[in-house]
Amino acid sequence: MMNTTLIQKLLKRLVQVLATLATSSARRLLILVSCFRHFVAKVHVPISHDTNSKFSTVDPRRTVLTGTSSLAQYSQSILPLPLHTTPLSAASSVASTPPYTMPVPSVPQLANSPQTHTPLPPAVGNAISPNSLPITLHFLPSAVDHKSRYENRPPVDTSDSIGIPAFMRSFPNHEWQPCIHPEGALYLYNGRKRTFTEGHINEYLFHLMDRCADELYDLARTQSPNFDAGDIELVVQVVPNQTDSCQYYFVDHETRTLFWLHVYDQATATEAVFDGFQGVSDPSHIRYALESQYWMHCERYPKHELNRVKLLKELREVVVHASAEIITSDASLSPFGADELSKILELVNHLQENVQETDFPHSACVIARFMHYFCKAKYYNFCGLPCARLDADKSVYDEITSFHPLISSLSLALDAILFWAPQAHLNDLRRVWVDRCINSPRWKDYNAKLMAEWTGITIYSTVMLAVDLSFLAVPNVNISTSESVGIITIYLSIISITGSLVVSVLLVRQNQRYGCESADKAGDFLYSMTDTFFGDKGLATINSLPYAMLMWGMIYFSIALLYNVFKSTTTAMLASVISVCVVVTMFILWFIWAARELHIFKRLIELILSTRRRVLAHIGVP
Secondary structure, eight states: OHHHHHHHHHHHHHHHHHHHHHHHHHHHHHHHHHHHHHHHHHHHOOOOOOTTOOOOOOOTTSOOOOSSOOOOOOOOOOOSSOOOOSOOTTSOOTTTSOOOOOOOOOOOOOTTOOOOOOOOOOOGGGTSOGGGSOSSOEEEEOOOOSHHHHSSOOOOOOSOOOOOOTTOOOOOBTBEEEEEOTTSOEEEEETTTTEEEESOOOHHHHHHHHHHHHHHHHHHHHHOTTOOOTTEEEEEEEOTTOSSEEEEEEEETTTTEEEOSSOOOHHHHHHHTSTTOSOOOOHHHHHHHHHHHHHHHHHHOTTSOOOHHHHHHHHHHHHHHHHHHHHHOSSOOOSSOHHHHHHHHHHHHHHHHTTTOOSOSHHHHHHHHHHHHHHHHHHHTTTTSTTOOOSTTOOSSOOOOOOOHHHHHHHHHHHHHTTTHHHHHHHHHHHHEETTEEOHHHHHHHHHHHHHHHHHHHHHHHHHHHHHHHHHTSTTOOTTOTTOHHHHHHHHHHHHHHHHHHHHHHHHHHHHHHTTSOHHHHHHHHHHHHSSSSTHHHHHHHHHHHHHHHHHHHHHHHHHHHHHHHTTOOHHHHHHHHHHHHHHHHHHHHHHHHTTOOOHHHHHHHHHHHHHHHHHHHHTOO
């Protein structure tokens, strides 16, 4: 009985709790519905006019004229810019902040239009309460970020589509002027503050960028009383997932450089500005790195009017010198090949003919892009320093020689097994991949050489595979005798030739995918391939596998052929075959020695001497 009473009390209590929750949820739902109806009523309310107005109720999506007046009414449509309208987490809530509305397109009134007093839409500056912005802002120095524009682009929002209001001919956006890059990207420019930013920002970030620009200029004038913003521009960017920070950099067009108001720490600067180069300490060397960043900025934001006459003369001289150098030298430092330089010279001549036409940003982008490549080459080659690189295949750093007896012995044995092909490929690779940077013309020549080598090996492997299979069809070759030396070696030859053929096809495919890439992407590819335990030696070994396996296949075939000849022939036949084999072997060894392909003795001597020095140093003998 007591259990029944207890269960009834618990059920009654549960029903009361559920009823309370249902009542609370219903009230909240009613409040939300009421707020939504109130919002819809505000959106669809007719625009009020004075008593002399002859307009009927305006439909928010089309214009209705009911008299002699021709003034068109339109809804407060969103500005046709790809702006995200979802405020960030730091923005104020909907209950405390009025709904944000972008300025509508301005519509000129006709002469016979009556004097109406249509209320203007709220300005950008009044859309967000100042209290919603963070109290303290954090400023982070940054370089010209290539990824912020070309990667992680916002997708097209297909959920919101509107029509085109009547007489829409201008698109104001407060002080931020939308600019279209020749490539199609949108960026915003504030002429009064001489500030750039990317176009994919929302209304909250508009005010954040305004405040960041104001505080940065105030900080610059505080730190430098003689700060003159006449030829200086500012770029501010949003820090991902941070609503109280912004990245920035200043641009000085007079000195062609970037500068910051805060210290740019060494680790970040080495990665973002110095491209991972070590030993960048000389101011003249840092200047080339900053000038390279400057030209990248001019290419991304071609709003500034450059001195095109002077720049085209300078660019023409640089291109002419690079053309002469690449024609007369095999180790040219030019970032472009001969054919590319001739095309660039044609473009420069065309730009000089239309140098006075400054209405379009396309010419500024072209000039800035070429200047960026040449200036970047000067930085990579330590131009103007005593340690400057004068040949494309020379390193500016001391060679780091790491020696380990076991690893060196294994490397020597592997080179011998692969007929010293890895060493030859390693030398070619180090003439292209110098100090972790790539010279574009040499990279293209290197890939063309590899493609020709692997294509030829593919043909040779196909022929040798057919020869091996034909050898098995010879009548005196007994396939049933699997223990025969001739049969075993011919099978080994088939396996080696097949491996050479497969690896050649795979490498040709890889070269077709990455061989035609730009120097930057090729550098990323080589870095990923060589950033292993084996380093560039591993990549050179992979590239030499088709040649080495083809050679082993031919050796195995020769053994099988000679075995079948020697096992059942007369003495005269044996004498003639042996004499010819000796002569052919001597010719082959003579060629190898003359071509200096046999480095085993030299490397053995180096290995012995290095081991002796290390042993003596270990036991303390001078």
